[in-house]
Amino acid sequence: MDPLIRLKNARTEGQIPNTIYDSIVRRFPIAVAGINRIEKASGIRYPVAYVEPSLVVSAPDPNSYEYGILFARTIPVVFEERFQVVIQVSAPLVAYGLRGTIHAILAHEFLHYLELMSRISRMDLLSDEVSGSIFENVYSDETRLFEPRVVFRDRTLLEHITKKFPSGFRDHKLEDKAIRLWSEKNLPKTNISLDSNTIKLSAESLSKIKLAPEFVSKLDELEKKSAKIKRKKIY
Template sequence: MFEKYYDEGRLDQNIYKQSMKKIKIVEEAIKRVEKNTSLDYPDYYIEPSLFLSSSDIEYGQYTAMYARTLPICTRQNQIRVMVQLSLPLILYGLKGTIHAVIAHEFLHYLDLIKKFINLEISSDPMPQTVFEAGFIDSEKTMDYRLVFNKDRSLRRMLETKFDHGLKDPKLDDKTKKSWIDQKLPTKSILIENNYTSLPFHAIANTPIENQLRAKIIEWA
């Protein structure tokens, strides 16, 4: 998608070249997750803008959403899970941060699949503030210590980088100065709109590979 933004002149050539170089880190991170878990990573794409999440009761405050795991209802009435990675994460994140984010979103993916297996359709608690959203984000993942038990370095990165949301002041500062302040593409989203209601029939109709199912049962 960010190729389209480049063709339309919304991203300059320098950003485009930097992005193409750093995509290799994303590919390395995905291979690392797949090697550690013996599972395929879900489909992903790079969003050429930055989502800024805010709430009605925290006027003037926002948090950058560098990645999201999105369940999408298809025309076949099934759920397809995709990981959305923001371009600023790829541009300004250090290798360790990118690897940690890729792994963290995989934990969200596994948690979603676990809910599909158990046909859990109860609504998640709706956060009212950015702070509350960080707590809920941490709860909606599989246990990284079990999933990545073979990779001590990755476990350490997840423990260091994620404490009720991604904690990376250098990335935040670079993103603000080089992206937000430069008026590069951003999209505002209210916290309460960052949740998707999934039809029960679509969840029940979604096929789950046997190996994926077995791994989730093992880690649950």
């Protein structure tokens, strides 16, 4: 899959100006370097990733003024009875994000991916709770992920993650650029609900998903190490 195919189509259809397109293409190697870095630091292959040519905005309630910008998402999909996880990277992140920010967000989504695959290996994806607000979603997010220091053997990458995700991602400069240079320029925007990432699979569907034994073993090892660290934090 060409990770820039949707971006190329958006330019062809006149949705993205050539200047913005050229900037994203020029800076895309930063994201590629981040993926390579994450694979090296974790020893695990990164899932399929692509650039979404829009600003993705999430609101818990259509009548609410509260919203959050989602610079990347981990999306579970079922296509032709095949289950796959893809990482959606928003074009504004590639266009305006600093190198450390891009790598931190890609690493954060990778942790989501690992948790999702871990739940699949345990046949634990029949249902999921949906948080009622952006804040609650961030809190749930932070309490459920694998511990970054267990997964990544890269001190600088860990520092980026810790700095950008102390209690949910916030980068005011990046958000300001995304609003001023993208949203207010009437470039493509996608509004989603907080539960749009929720996927429910039957036990039969789950049983058809085949994961490599060595991958499952690695997930189990990381989960146990993460649990030990979290217990130490509590006590």
